[in-house]
Amino acid sequence: MSTLVESLRRLFLNGKVIMEKLEQMQKDGKITAEEFSYITAEMEA
Numbered sequence: 078m079s080t081l082v083e084s085l086r087r088l089f090l091n092g093k094v095i096m097e098k099l100e101q102m103q104k105d106g107k108i109t110a111e112e113f114s115y116i117t118a119e120m121e122a
Contacts, residue, residue: 078115082108086116 078086085108088094096117103113 078112082112082116089116090119 085099085102087094089099092095092110099108099113099116106112108116
C-alpha cells in the first residue's frame with residue numbers, strides 16, 4: 078500500500094481520523110474501495 082494509505086491506517090487506528098473523513102476521501106477518489114477496506118479492517122473485525 079502507498080505511504081498515504083499506511084499513514085491513514087495508523088491515524089485511523091489511533092483515533093486521529095474518523096470514518097466519515099475516510100468515506101469522503103473514497104468518494105472524492107483519493108483512496109480506492111480496496112484501500113478503504115484495508116484502512117478500516119481492524120475496526121470491522
